[in-house]
Amino acid sequence: MQAAQLFVGLDIGGTKTAVLLVDSNNTLLGKATLPTRAATPDELLAAIARAIHTALTEANATPQQIESIGMGVPGQVDPATGIVQMAVNLNLQTYPLGAAVSAHFKVPTFLENDVRTAAIGAFNHLCQTEPVQTIAYLSIGTGIAAGLVLNGRLYRGHNGMAGEIGHMLVETDGEPCKCGMHGCLETIVSGPAIVRQFLAINPQTKSQVRHAGDVYCLADEGHPVAQNVVKHVSQYLARAIQWLIMSYDVEKVVLGGGVTRSGHRFLAPILREMATLRQQSSLAAELLLDENLHLISPDFNPGLWGAVQLAKQIFLEEVAVATAINAS
Template sequence: MAPIYLSLDIGGTKIAAAAVDAHLQMRGRITVPTRSATPAALLASIRQAVAEVVSQAGAEPGAIQAVGCGVPGQVDAATGLVRHAVNLNLSHYPLGARLREELGRPVAVENDVRLASLGAYHHLRRTRPNDRLHLNSLLYISIGTGLAAGLVINGQLYRGRHGLAGEIGHVPVDPDGPRCACGARGCAEEYISGRGLLRLAREHLSRFPGHPLLTRGDELTTRAIFQAAAAGDEAGSAIIDAFAARMARLLYAVAMSYDPDFIVLGGGIINAGPVLFQALQRHMEEMRTEAPVARMLLPPERIIALAGENMGIQGGIMLAVDAGCCRT
């Protein structure tokens, strides 16, 4: 029976699953809806995803060697305990242990953004062989519903003492800013995230009375803003430009903090289209012109947007292979 490794990207609305063989060739890839009203419902969804992807791979459950899972929340990677995952209604839940009981195989659980950073690291090593000698560290920044990062050093995830490394979205940047769900005021993700973009848009649109975006009211979406900017709309372009300026300052800050070889951008906001990355590049070039250290820390060829790529799935594959190799 040919062995397979499974990767699960467990999100609040869907679970993406993939199966690869021992040569890391893709054998199956599916998505199923996430049911997360209770832990039992979530386990049933995961069970469905595993069954469907194993079937698509033309394999049997006994062929599974190991599983790598990404979860949107705070995770104890050593034990697979999900300390807190709001979107999945989990609190101090032993997801890794439950899945090991279900499958009888090693299961590794990791924070989803951290897992995506591992996927991005291996993706670049595979697709940019000329950069391998210069790819010792990588910082992956996910901008979507929230803001978070993952750091890979010499192929290994850096988690920090409490497993909170990369939680850049909860760095306070404005003491008078809005209250964040974490309890602090003016956290970075209140400004650089999907809701941050919407808040910024409403501020800008007050200068454009009667603008079509303004008439949407509570129905205003990030997609509509990106579409307006891509069409050359003045207000839409101004909103995206202002948001890109915020992103540029964020990248400068994290580059000064971590000095990584590469910075990779991902997440729903990055996936919305190239108009944001183009604006970001303009602001980064202004920084390089003004500050010599920015030219050193932020060369354009070392800042990459991986739009449309599921780095979480790729990271889960590497996590599963590592877990399978460590079987005793």
């Protein structure tokens, strides 16, 4: 029997590198999650190779069965060249990560920014249950950004920065942001920003409150400061959802990322703020509906499945090019 063709999806985060190994029918054959080591580009490449080999071992498969690799990477990515820029979490200024992985495994490799990769994964996931065409995937974690799929295609924008709403200025004289400005959306609604706003009033709880989820838990238990922080954050998230709906007329805003893992505790206050906006405006009443929101399930990793999709896409493109060359 011929060995199965395998496709690799990789989600490279600042702390963890996750891998999925699937066959041509999208059957999951192997997976692995290993720490990201990124002191040097060589170390990063070795960590990626180790993660892929771990998944291959689980699948009882060989590297020769891999047809292509798709990767979601935090930072600015040029999908045409596979060059990664300003990936602060990976210690990369400018590095041809796509070419390096491709040379190591001797297969085509396709890179995309991690939030856009997750947008592709979320879009395909949603398409399995309802016929959507246009969505925004809003990732709320260490940072905040949106990935856009418009009319079934990923939209990158002129500079590949479409959806970078984390750096929209929303508060004059707000907190400093890593981009150099003050009062960006990210300084209010990202995971670290939620913790920071709570600890600014309750510094004595520093050892217990480490993640945004802790603040959501306390708010649920009736802690007044946590409730105020959650309300403030939810007001801005409801506005961010409104911007995405008004800017791109999307059918769905899909919510994902670490902060959304608080589930109902995270979603319910946003829905309340959306209801308030609807009461204020007939336009909002018409366009800003609860059914426009979709909270991604914690068991589904859109970044990994989006990366698998990228791997399949590059494989099909290579096959199409090879067929055209052979035919000419």
